[in-house]
Amino acid sequence: MINYRSTRGGSAEKTAAQAVIKGLAEDRGLYVPDSIPALPFKISDMKEKPYKEFAKAVISAFFTDYTDAEMQACVDGAYDSKFQTEEIVPLVKAGDAYFLELYHGKTAAFKDMALSILPYLLTTALKKEHEEKTIAILTATSGDTGKAALEGFADVKGTEIIVFYPSDGVSEVQKRQMTTQSGENTHVFGIDGNFDDAQTGVKKIFDDEVFNEELQSKGYKLSSANSINIGRLIPQVAYYVFAYARLVEFGEIKDGDKINIVVPTGNFGNILAAYYASKMGIPVNKFICASNKNKVLTDFINTGTYDTKREFFCTNSPSMDILISSNLERLLYHLSGGDSGEISKLMDNLDKEGKYTVNDKIRNGMSDFIGGFADEAMTLSAIADMYNESNYLMDTHTAVAYDVYRKYRENTGDTTPTVIASTASAYKFASSVADALDMSEEKDGFAYVRALNQKSGVEIPDGLKDLEDRAVRHSDVVSRDALEEAVRKSLK
Numbered sequence: 001m002i003n004y005r006s007t008r009g010g011s012a013e014k015t016a017a018q019a020v021i022k023g024l025a026e027d028r029g030l031y032v033p034d035s036i037p038a039l040p041f042k043i044s045d046m047k048e049k050p051y052k053e054f055a056k057a058v059i060s061a062f063f064t065d066y067t068d069a070e071m072q073a074c075v076d077g078a079y080d081s082k083f084q085t086e087e088i089v090p091l092v093k094a095g096d097a098y099f100l101e102l103y104h105g106k107t108a109a110f111k112d113m114a115l116s117i118l119p120y121l122l123t124t125a126l127k128k129e130h131e132e133k134t135i136a137i138l139t140a141t142s143g144d145t146g147k148a149a150l151e152g153f154a155d156v157k158g159t160e161i162i163v164f165y166p167s168d169g170v171s172e173v174q175k176r177q178m179t180t181q182s183g184e185n186t187h188v189f190g191i192d193g194n195f196d197d198a199q200t201g202v203k204k205i206f207d208d209e210v211f212n213e214e215l216q217s218k219g220y221k222l223s224s225a226n227s228i229n230i231g232r233l234i235p236q237v238a239y240y241v242f243a244y245a246r247l248v249e250f251g252e253i254k255d256g257d258k259i260n261i262v263v264p265t266g267n268f269g270n271i272l273a274a275y276y277a278s279k280m281g282i283p284v285n286k287f288i289c290a291s292n293k294n295k296v297l298t299d300f301i302n303t304g305t306y307d308t309k310r311e312f313f314c315t316n317s318p319s320m321d322i323l324i325s326s327n328l329e330r331l332l333y334h335l336s337g338g339d340s341g342e343i344s345k346l347m348d349n350l351d352k353e354g355k356y357t358v359n360d361k362i363r364n365g366m367s368d369f370i371g372g373f374a375d376e377a378m379t380l381s382a383i384a385d386m387y388n389e390s391n392y393l394m395d396t397h398t399a400v401a402y403d404v405y406r407k408y409r410e411n412t413g414d415t416t417p418t419v420i421a422s423t424a425s426a427y428k429f430a431s432s433v434a435d436a437l438d439m440s441e442e443k444d445g446f447a448y449v450r451a452l453n454q455k456s457g458v459e460i461p462d463g464l465k466d467l468e469d470r471a472v473r474h475s476d477v478v479s480r481d482a483l484e485e486a487v488r489k490s491l492k
Helices: 016-022 051-062 068-078 118-128 144-153 172-179 195-207 209-217 230-250 269-280 296-303 328-335 340-353 360-365 376-390 396-412 426-436 445-456 483-490
Strands: 004-006 031-033 091-094 097-101 134-140 159-166 186-192 220-223 259-264 284-291 305-307 355-357 369-373 418-422 477-479
Touching: 004 016, 016 118, 016 220, 016 230, 031 230, 031 328, 051 068, 051 230, 068 118, 091 230, 097 230, 097 396, 118 144, 118 159, 118 230, 134 144, 134 195, 134 483, 144 159, 144 172, 144 186, 159 172, 159 195, 159 483, 172 186, 172 426, 172 445, 186 195, 186 483, 195 209, 195 483, 209 220, 209 483, 230 259, 230 269, 230 418, 259 269, 259 396, 269 284, 269 328, 284 296, 284 396, 296 305, 296 369, 328 340, 328 360, 340 355, 369 396, 376 396, 376 426, 396 418, 396 426, 426 445, 477 483
Parallel strands: 097 418, 134 159, 134 220, 159 186, 186 477, 259 284, 259 418, 284 369
Antiparallel strands: 004 031, 091 097, 305 355
């Protein structure tokens, strides 16, 4: 049985179901498994197996309190015709790497891979724990998590979903996706601030005992759909295992050979999932953490000091415009040997001073991590080069990853087969992609979508095709200090 404990040590252990319901631990720590299970199958036995089988086996290995029937129902509900490709996550070779296309779900971003199953994991957990309160899911988003969470939880019985996004820090397409969201239980607020303001505000609400008691008296219990929720994180592990198995199947590698994994990284959850996959048994040479101009993670990996006291940039890869990467806390916990006291100290330093420096044990444990960044010009150049050379269309976030990878390859000569997490459809950031390809100026983001489709011939995702014509249902913008009142307004 695998149980879940807080990275900060001040909360009792939970089952997977309890941790999924809770989201954030009482001591503001993040839930982590008390052990990481080995792969529950041999890679050679998974030839031509569908993604569902990988997802079920990997998630079940972590969530040991879910029955086989319960997990099967979760997987069947999540990974179905809502994905536009039969394979769910195609692995496509372009240039010198394989791109793991994680964006073929309803919202055209990688968050669909986990947020399609989280509502099923949560509702199953509620039944298992006989929870009668309505679960109020509180989520801060830099653009993609919000829409994927809204889509996943819309009209799910026993839940309310409240999303906060930086009003001026997402693409036009991302904003329209969220503000047009249907569902009687959906609530969306822009905030006058950036993602870090939204994330900090949400964490403060979780930490406010008086407010939580008020909500409980009204019949509500808070949870989260961010990757701070272990139910969001673990499903992401499955696609890295799947990618490795496919490379073996393609004859690109032999079982046991190492690969590199490159991830465009904001909140650190997606690359942490790759780390978990490696601890399960997937052989990884290097984890390449790609940042945009907000390169706090690059600097941390290279120096051991995490320092948020720096200028914040709004870039053409807005989902990575983040200075506080919450999931890094989980990695630090594992690398410290489960030293919750040390992690508490580091997070206190972050809260009080805006920075921390890790000890040698943690620093040495990060030897397989490479940090690099691409600024906006580099990002656009990478899009153009890949399209012109390989006729492959990347969004801005994937382009950050590709640029960092090609510089790493040039600098090191490392030709290890490499998987790049392709995190969003190019159409979600069509104006920036069009700019990279020297296309003519259009009147708005939706015109850019049409023009990019005409140029590339790449199919527009179903979820974006009629977006322009959908009525805006959520238009509220609140100050960064008014999140609590917005929650109160939503949960009458």
